[in-house]
Structure formats: structure tokens, C-alpha cells
Amino acid sequence: MEIRSLEVSHNQFMKKMKAEDPDFFKKLGEGQQPSFFVLSCCDSRTCPSTITGMPLGEMFTHRNIANQVTEEDDSFRASLHYALDVLGVNYIIILGHTNCGGILAASSGVQHESLDGWLKHVKATLDEYDKSNEAPTPAELEEHNVRQQIINVKNHPVYQRKGEGVPVIGLLFHLDSGELEWIDPDDNNL
């Protein structure tokens, strides 16, 4: 895709939104009251608002490779704090996906000076996987990753202080079917 396509596509987007509501951008500029804080992978195929069909303003989003929660990550800490303490979101969503390059790189032992510092977090997550299953499939690891990040969010000091009553829900986006698999270890009956 050429860079010019970006401008063309954006113009179409602007025109469409104004046709639906002439005040759309005026309202957008007035503030945000998102219901969801989303942690997702950086993967270009898993844009949270796009795949869920949610409007702008509903999903306060933090992204990193393989959607990891680690207490060492100051950027995530700030996002989580802002989402809970300032915006007052109703739900936290961990959005993983199938065919995740970050999970694959960590599980296959990829090494690179620019990646090692981050992949160590992903490896630590995969190390938590039940060792009795000797050859987990990539999909099993991806689901495990989502479950582990739910636990990590709940143990995060910011969630411990500010997250009372805010459900943490896992979603696994299946790239090859478009389906969202719900992973809700607390059985919130949502």
C-alpha cells in the first residue's frame, strides 16, 4: 500500500463520520469516557476497536508485543492508572490473538539484542504453562498467555489499589475465522 492511500482512506473516514453526525468530531474533542481498558498485541491484524466494531472513545488501549503485563513496564503502569483512577473504566480486557509472532518468537527461542529484553517477559509467561503438556500447540500457548496476563493484571499494584470491582476479561481473536473466544476465569457471567 502506498503512503497516498492513507490520506485517501482518512478523507473517506472523515466524510463518512460527518455524514452520519455533523457534530461527530466536535463531540470527540469534548472528552472521552471509555468503558474499556484494553491491553492488546501490537500486531496489525488485531486493532481492538476495529475487530470489535467499537466506536472511537470506548476503548482506552495499551499495546505491546504479545500483550504482556509486567510491573517493570512504566508505560503500562501509567496507562492502567489513568484508565482506573482518572477515566474510571468498567472493564479491563486482555486481547490476545492466534498466530502471534511474539509468542512464536519466545517459544522457539529467537534471540536478538533488540528483542531479548522484552521476550524475557513472554518466556516467563510461557514457563508458567503446565509442564505436563509436553508439546503445547501455539493456540494453547496463546490462550495460556491471555489467562496469565489476567492474573498479572490482578496482581499488579495499581489494580490492587484502584481496581476493586473491575472485571478482567480475556479475549482471544482467531485470525483465521474472525471469532473472539471469551476467556473469563472468574465466570463473571458477562
Ligand SMILES: [Zn+2]
Ligand atoms: Zn501478537
